[in-house]
Amino acid sequence: MADRVCLVTGGNSGIGFELCRGMAAAGFHVVMVSRGTERGQPALEKLQAEFGDSVEMMLCDMSDLDNIQKLHAEYTAKFDRLDVLFNNAGAMWGKRKLTAQGNEMTFGVNHLGYFEMTRTFLPLIKTTEGSRIINTASVAHRMAHLRLDNLNHENKWYSQWRTYGNSKLCNILFTRELARRLEGTSIITHCFHPGVVRTRFGSGASGLVWLFWPIFRVLMINAKRGAKTGLHLALSEDAGSSTGQFWSSMKRRKGNRHARNDDNATILWEKSEEMVNVRN
Numbered sequence: 001m002a003d004r005v006c007l008v009t010g011g012n013s014g015i016g017f018e019l020c021r022g023m024a025a026a027g028f029h030v031v032m033v034s035r036g037t038e039r040g041q042p043a044l045e046k047l048q049a050e051f052g053d054s055v056e057m058m059l060c061d062m063s064d065l066d067n068i069q070k071l072h073a074e075y076t077a078k079f080d081r082l083d084v085l086f087n088n089a090g091a092m093w094g095k096r097k098l099t100a101q102g103n104e105m106t107f108g109v110n111h112l113g114y115f116e117m118t119r120t121f122l123p124l125i126k127t128t129e130g131s132r133i134i135n136t137a138s139v140a141h142r143m144a145h146l147r148l149d150n151l152n153h154e155n156k157w158y159s160q161w162r163t164y165g166n167s168k169l170c171n172i173l174f175t176r177e178l179a180r181r182l183e184g185t186s187i188i189t190h191c192f193h194p195g196v197v198r199t200r201f202g203s204g205a206s207g208l209v210w211l212f213w214p215i216f217r218v219l220m221i222n223a224k225r226g227a228k229t230g231l232h233l234a235l236s237e238d239a240g241s242s243t244g245q246f247w248s249s250m251k252r253r254k255g256n257r258h259a260r261n262d263d264n265a266t267i268l269w270e271k272s273e274e275m276v277n278v279r280n
């Protein structure tokens, strides 16, 4: 059995890949979660060339929440602890699509994926001393116009940026509410904006994003820098001295007023619970 275990969703690419590297370098056994072997295997080979068997891969497509139960079964058959969970897998979709459970894809993967991962692994996280849950959010939450009565963006004109921004606001609200619900435990949870990072992010986007992306890319930071704040949240005493906060560039940030709305955080939690329960 490994001493300390870390699980990273979206671990095969971009920020997630560097989170895997950073955690392996810090001495953790790392479970890199990828949605498929085609993109997962080359990433795994790179990480294993550096860290050997202390990195392994498990598969899970977060657009089908039932896969999370399968991932959990595979994980718990092997490990009896989870020290750090990084909810990181996410994307922006150019066109409105649906998940296996019929939720809008951006909301489904970027928020419900984090929600269901956390809910499913929480019993194990609770029995692991000093555990942390770190969520990759974004300053894109400033573009949000979140309608809690229409989380699936039904019967609306679809804006990829607005929908993405909404999902990232959900990440911050989710982190706040999670921290509130974990009061009295030693579990720390935070979320962070990684910076504007040169990754594969945006490859599923449409329209002008594609046109201007090559120009933007020159100005972006690399993924190693993008992972820095996330690693700080997982590893530092500083981050362990508080919980439920939004960070960027290694510092606690306020987020905008929508990101500090605790009533909405509670409503989002309850609605998310209803949505993931529908399939049970």
Ligand SMILES: NC(=O)c1ccc[n+]([C@@H]2O[C@H](COP(=O)([O-])OP(=O)(O)OC[C@H]3O[C@@H](n4cnc5c(N)ncnc54)[C@H](OP(=O)(O)O)[C@@H]3O)[C@@H](O)[C@H]2O)c1
Residues within 6 Å of the ligand: 009, 010, 011, 012, 013, 014, 015, 016, 034, 035, 036, 039, 060, 061, 062, 063, 088, 089, 090, 091, 109, 136, 137, 138, 139, 193, 194, 195, 196, 197, 198, 199, 200, 201, 202
């Ligand atoms: N890049 C930025 O500037 C930036 C800024 C703020 C926040 N973020 C956030 O950072 C996180 C990581 O993004 P990134 O920039 O590193 O982009 P990336 O290189 O595209 O990585 C995204 C990861 O998420 C995975 N993923 C996407 N859909 C998935 C699904 N349905 N099931 C399982 N995994 C899925 C991808 O898998 P595949 O490799 O198979 O596609 C990939 O591993 C996201 O949450 C994003 O919102 C990024």
